[in-house]
Amino acid sequence: MTAAPDPVAPSTQVAASAALDEAVLAALDTVRDPELDTSIVELGFVTAHAVDADGRATVRLRLPTFFCAANFAFLMVADAHAAIAGVAGIAGVEVVLEDHFASAEINGGVASGAGFVASFDGLAENELEGLRRDFLRKAELAAQDRVARPLLAAGVPPDQVGSMTLGDAPVSADRERLRHRRRELGIPSGDDDPLLLRPDGTSVTPSEVPLHLHRARTVRVSIDTNGDYCRRLLAGRYGPADRSLPAPRLAAGRFVTGPLTIALGGRSPHSGADRL
Amino acid sequence: MYEHDGERYYIVDGHVHYWNAAPDNWVEGQEEYAKGWIECFYAYHGLGPEETHWPLEQYQRYDEDLMMRHLFDEGHVDVAIFQPTYLKQWYTEGFNTTERNAILADKYPDKFVLNTAWDPRDGDAGLEDLEAKVERWGMKGAKLYTAEWKGDSRGWSLKSDEAARYLEACQRLGVVNLHVHKGPTIWPLDKDAFDVSDVDFAATNFPGLNFIVEHVGLPRIEDFCFMATQEPNVYAGLAVVVGGLMHARPRMFAKVMGELMFWLGEDRIIFGSDYAIWEPRWQVEGFAAWQMPTGEDFSDYAPLTTQAKRKILGLNAARLYDLEVPGEFRIPEDESAVLAPS
Numbered sequence: 001m002t003a004a005p006d007p008v009a010p011s012t013q014v015a016a017s018a019a020l021d022e023a024v025l026a027a028l029d030t031v032r033d034p035e036l037d038t039s040i041v042e043l044g045f046v047t048a049h050a051v052d053a054d055g056r057a058t059v060r061l062r063l064p065t066f067f068c069a070a071n072f073a074f075l076m077v078a079d080a081h082a083a084i085a086g087v088a089g090i091a092g093v094e095v096v097l098e099d100h101f102a103s104a105e106i107n108g109g110v111a112s113g114a115g116f117v118a119s120f121d122g123l124a125e126n127e128l129e130g131l132r133r134d135f136l137r138k139a140e141l142a143a144q145d146r147v148a149r150p151l152l153a154a155g156v157p158p159d160q161v162g163s164m165t166l167g168d169a170p171v172s173a174d175r176e177r178l179r180h181r182r183r184e185l186g187i188p189s190g191d192d193d194p195l196l197l198r199p200d201g202t203s204v205t206p207s208e209v210p211l212h213l214h215r216a217r218t219v220r221v222s223i224d225t226n227g228d229y230c231r232r233l234l235a236g237r238y239g240p241a242d243r244s245l246p247a248p249r250l251a252a253g254r255f256v257t258g259p260l261t262i263a264l265g266g267r268s269p270h271s272g273a274d275r276l
Numbered sequence: 277m278y279e280h281d282g283e284r285y286y287i288v289d290g291h292v293h294y295w296n297a298a299p300d301n302w303v304e305g306q307e308e309y310a311k312g313w314i315e316c317f318y319a320y321h322g323l324g325p326e327e328t329h330w331p332l333e334q335y336q337r338y339d340e341d342l343m344m345r346h347l348f349d350e351g352h353v354d355v356a357i358f359q360p361t362y363l364k365q366w367y368t369e370g371f372n373t374t375e376r377n378a379i380l381a382d383k384y385p386d387k388f389v390l391n392t393a394w395d396p397r398d399g400d401a402g403l404e405d406l407e408a409k410v411e412r413w414g415m416k417g418a419k420l421y422t423a424e425w426k427g428d429s430r431g432w433s434l435k436s437d438e439a440a441r442y443l444e445a446c447q448r449l450g451v452v453n454l455h456v457h458k459g460p461t462i463w464p465l466d467k468d469a470f471d472v473s474d475v476d477f478a479a480t481n482f483p484g485l486n487f488i489v490e491h492v493g494l495p496r497i498e499d500f501c502f503m504a505t506q507e508p509n510v511y512a513g514l515a516v517v518v519g520g521l522m523h524a525r526p527r528m529f530a531k532v533m534g535e536l537m538f539w540l541g542e543d544r545i546i547f548g549s550d551y552a553i554w555e556p557r558w559q560v561e562g563f564a565a566w567q568m569p570t571g572e573d574f575s576d577y578a579p580l581t582t583q584a585k586r587k588i589l590g591l592n593a594a595r596l597y598d599l600e601v602p603g604e605f606r607i608p609e610d611e612s613a614v615l616a617p618s
Contacts, residue, residue: 117466228528
């Protein structure tokens with residue numbers, strides 16, 4: 001079948017495709033691993049992304065181990081799918097998780113919009129929003145530690161940290177990260193709201209402050225440790241990320257036009273508040 | 277026995293395997309999972325010091341001579357505790373069964389503690405098997421892997437009524453040390469498979485049993501710590517923490533040790549090399565020499581004393597398993613009582 005002649009000059013078309021692909025990468029960068037509270041792009045989970053001349057996006061994902069938990073893997077694939085579908089100019093999305101024990105169930109389930117329960121027939125009771133929220137709460141608590149820890153290290157007494165508001169804390173990326181997580185959870189995130197909050201969004205009483213700070217620290221140590229473990233397992237499985245290498249190319253024949261695959265070289269151009 | 281800086285340590289390796297994951301032991305049609313499992317282990321192996329890395333073929337199946345050398349000739353280990361994991365869905369003769377472990381445990385009874393394993397989905401037949409094994413080998417411990425696949429099932433929970441029957445049997449039979457290992461699957465799959473609330477539940481209902489959470493609950497150290505601080509009969513198994521972090525990520529290792537000491541204290545942490553994931557030698561030597569770093573990031577954490585190291589490297593496990601510790605390695609009762617956390 002022959003497509004209608006394209007009125008756009010080839011070089012302009014390539015530039016447009018490249019811009020769209022950059023937008024896809026930026027969208028992927030807003031998707032986080034819920035356990036690690038880190039962008040899947042930053043973690044190196046995205047191995048290839050491309051947009052063909054008809055606006056169809058194809059993305060390949062990989063994880064640190066064959067047996068990574070299926071529920072979190074499903075969330076990342078589904079979130080990647082949704083994020084790309086929201087990019088203006090994208091006409092179709094295919095996200096493929098590779099080398100995973102549940103690749104078939106996850107890829108098929110996300111592509112058909114079937115949801116987790118239907119994708120894992122008989123093995124699941126509920127969709128994953130509860131799980132997502134539980135881990136967002138952990139991320140929010142760890143984010144409190146990121147703001148509180150430097151204050152404590154600078155000699156601010158714990159009870160004083162406990163009486164501070166978000167606006168009292170010094171301006172920092174970590175403070176905005178905390179605010180961002182709170183907005184996602186729907187708990188108080190304004191400058192006049194407390195710096196320390198319980199997981200349900202209520203205030204921490206003065207007597208609870210020391211234990212609350214310990215708990216926040218422990219959650220952060222846990223997430224940081226897991227993140228490091230996962231990065232090293234990923235590097236062990238696929239080799240260390242070498243950003244000078246050319247991009248892994250998608251299978252030949254997948255595209256009507258030649259594949260335009262962009263390597264994950266350097267930082268994403270999109271590193272604003274969306275990726276906090 | 278290991279001697280460092282004039283201190284002598286009695287070493288109990290609380291977590292070792294004698295597995296067979298070679299391709300001729302893979303179940304037909306399940307090769308993908310059998311291969312995936314051992315390659316997952318092999319990736320962890322790669323996080324240890326480079327000079328201790330094995331070729332994959334040796335890693336899939338190693339022999340008695342190599343294991344004896346690594347543990348007892350080179351590894352300073354006095355007694356090692358076998359923690360079996362069956363995985364018969366993927367491995368024809370099983371991955372690391374009690375029966376396979378017994379080849380060595382029967383031959384070297386002074387070197388090994390043999391544990392059993394059970395799965396509540398095996399019902400009455402499994403209970404009978406548990407009794408028969410305890411009658412034959414007199415086990416004091418069992419390894420529980422809650423993520424094991426069985427038919428269409430992807431795991432089980434210690435909260436179930438079926439598990440309670442097995443826990444009652446353990447109490448009756450004197451199988452008092454239950455090593456819980458969480459994996460990435462469970463039923464239902466939408467829940468966090470690494471959640472330790474079922475250990476909390478069982479530990480409350482069975483105060484006469486000890487629950488050693490392997491890998492200190494990794495990747496849920498925080499949930500594990502918050503739970504363990506409420507349950508005096510819950511212990512931390514250090515496998516994977518020492519092996520995966522101490523060498524490669526010393527600062528991260530320090531923080532995790534600091535957290536464990538803060539929430540659990542020195543009497544409830546148990547060393548394990550997770551052999552053959554990692555060899556014990558570098559882990560024992562490194563841990564005995566290890567110090568909490570100084571600096572702002574670590575000012576919250578207490579230093580690890582020699583006494584704490586002696587307990588963690590052997591005396592705590594010896595206590596749980598009634599091992600006869602030569603007098604020279606013991607900590608005098610009064611001293612221990614004075615220094616133990618309140």
